[in-house]
Amino acid sequence: MSNIFAAVLKSVYAQSTAVLARQVILHGACVGSSNPDAWFPPEPTSRSDAGKDLALVEYEATARQLCGSCPVRAECLELALREEYDLPRSWFHGIRGGAAPWERQTMVSNRRRTARRLAARQTAPDEAVA
Numbered sequence: 001m002s003n004i005f006a007a008v009l010k011s012v013y014a015q016s017t018a019v020l021a022r023q024v025i026l027h028g029a030c031v032g033s034s035n036p037d038a039w040f041p042p043e044p045t046s047r048s049d050a051g052k053d054l055a056l057v058e059y060e061a062t063a064r065q066l067c068g069s070c071p072v073r074a075e076c077l078e079l080a081l082r083e084e085y086d087l088p089r090s091w092f093h094g095i096r097g098g099a100a101p102w103e104r105q106t107m108v109s110n111r112r113r114t115a116r117r118l119a120a121r122q123t124a125p126d127e128a129v130a
């Protein structure tokens, strides 16, 4: 993820889910497309982390190309991450926010890990009191 896109994503983080959904519906480049199936290309069967194979790279390139000029890409990605947060990995499909399903799985996993860490910190006994 580019630094610029990461900064934009950070700026939409504070927006409500309803606002994000509305922006995507109103301005998404894929909304009303004559070929909506383009955002659901056949997924590579292998999602191994051990070296990316060509099918994964091509899928990710397709995602960047399809969503590259979308004016609400950051909003769309943030919305996808919220909607997919509680889903099992096998339910992630299609291109959203310029990201392939396995890329969003990684982002969601990172969010879950951060949330668990924060929750653990809040429930930990106060070490300052002895």
Ligand code: SF4
Residues within 6 Å of the ligand: 024, 027, 028, 029, 030, 031, 039, 066, 067, 070, 071, 072, 073, 074, 076, 077, 095, 096, 097, 098
């Ligand atoms: S970022 Fe991609 S998937 Fe999301 S609304 Fe835009 S074109 Fe559609």
